[in-house]
Amino acid sequence: MDFTVLTIFPEMVEPYLQYGMFRKAAEEGYIRASAANIRDYASGRHRVTDDKPYGGGCGMVMKPEPLTAAIHAAKERCPGARVIHMTPQGRPFDQEMARNLSLCSGLVFVCGRYEGIDERVVAHAVDEEISIGDYVLTGGELAALVVMDAVIRLIPGVLGGEESAEKDSFTGRLLEHAHYTRPAVYHGESVPDILLSGNHAAIESWRLESSLVRTFLKRPDLMEDSVFSKEEARILTRWRDRLSRIIDNS
Numbered sequence: 001m002d003f004t005v006l007t008i009f010p011e012m013v014e015p016y017l018q019y020g021m022f023r024k025a026a027e028e029g030y031i032r033a034s035a036a037n038i039r040d041y042a043s044g045r046h047r048v049t050d051d052k053p054y055g056g057g058c059g060m061v062m063k064p065e066p067l068t069a070a071i072h073a074a075k076e077r078c079p080g081a082r083v084i085h086m087t088p089q090g091r092p093f094d095q096e097m098a099r100n101l102s103l104c105s106g107l108v109f110v111c112g113r114y115e116g117i118d119e120r121v122v123a124h125a126v127d128e129e130i131s132i133g134d135y136v137l138t139g140g141e142l143a144a145l146v147v148m149d150a151v152i153r154l155i156p157g158v159l160g161g162e163e164s165a166e167k168d169s170f171t172g173r174l175l176e177h178a179h180y181t182r183p184a185v186y187h188g189e190s191v192p193d194i195l196l197s198g199n200h201a202a203i204e205s206w207r208l209e210s211s212l213v214r215t216f217l218k219r220p221d222l223m224e225d226s227v228f229s230k231e232e233a234r235i236l237t238r239w240r241d242r243l244s245r246i247i248d249n250s
Contacts, residue, residue, distance in 0.1 A: 001155060002078035002106030003033040005144050006070045008049055008113060010035035012141045021149070025158045033148070038062075041069035050114055059115035067110065067117060071125045074108040081106030083127045084147070086140030087116070090129030093147060097130070101147070102154040109147070111140030173226050175219060177210035209235050 005013045013035035016022065025031045039047040043065070050060040071083055082104050091097070101107060110117065110126060122129065132143045153159055180191040194206045212235055215222055228236065 001031050001102075001104070001152075002081060003031060003109070003148055003152075004074040004077065004081070004106070005033075005035045005109045005111060005141065005148075006038055006067070006074065007035055007111040007139070007141050007144075008038050009139070009141060010037045012139075013145065016145055021153060021158060025152055025155065028157070030155050030158050031152055036070055036074060038066050038070045041073065042066040053115060057115075061115050062112055062117040062121075064118040064121045067121045068125050071108060071110065071121075078106035078108075080104070081108045083108045083110065083125060084144075085110045085112070085117070085122060085126045085129045086132075086143040086147070087112065087129050088131050088134065088136055090131040093130050093132050093150070095150070098147070098150040099154055102151045107148070107151070109140065109144035111144055113139045173215075173222055174211040175215045175222070177207040178214065205231070208232065212236065 007013060017026070017033050017035070022031075022033060026033060038049050042049050042063070048063070049066050050062050053059070053061045075081055075083070082101070084101075084107055086109060110121070130143075130147060132146050137143060180195060184191050184196070192206065194202050197203070208231060212232060
């Protein structure tokens with residue numbers, strides 16, 4: 001899969017691509033990832049990429065010519081790539097969107113700066129606008145890296161174990177279960193005995209209940225209107241019955 005980040009600050013993006021999952025995925029041939037400098041596609045001695053907005057107002061707007069040329073160059077490298085504009089006005093990014101994007105042949109990220117980019121670029125050269133949250137950043141670079149990170153880990157083989165991504169939070173309806181590692185006792189708190197038992201069926205049951213607990217306490221909205229499995233319903237029914245006894249005895 002091919003990734004290109006279009007930015008006036010490629011030095012912000014390139015170091016991130018040299019570490020961890022990004023580097024491993026590139027070395028093993030799962031992805032190609034690079035940052036392209038939009039200034040390289042600007043004309044004139046000063047390579048200007050922004051100008052004053054028509055109609056007046058504060059700030060500057062990124063010019064359409066360099067952006068469009070940069071997008072066209074990225075599309076020549078990967079003709080089937082989807083062009084993504086990172087903006088707070090876009091669709092909220094989530095795990096389902098990450099999964100859909102992971103099926104693309106490539107992604108080209110347009111990272112705006114200043115007051116934004118000329119709307120004609122959005123209308124004629126952008127396939128989709130994406131937001132990573134209801135807040136404003138100084139540029140789209142960090143947002144593009146967030147989306148890339150979420151997408152790349154879903155490419156088969158990148159994480160090594162095929163189940164790794166499937167068991168993450170937000171892959172299903174529930175948050176991921178709690179995790180523990182050595183030492184067995186830390187600050188006086190022990191690892192749950194069941195995780196040391198070697199009983200894999202019991203461990204899976206514990207993990208499911210842990211997922212239910214964490215989801216109920218941290219993101220109960222994810223459980224609303226859910227269709228629960230028989231095992232999940234059994235656990236929730238046990239909770240309900242126990243709470244009823246506690247209330248009745250209070």
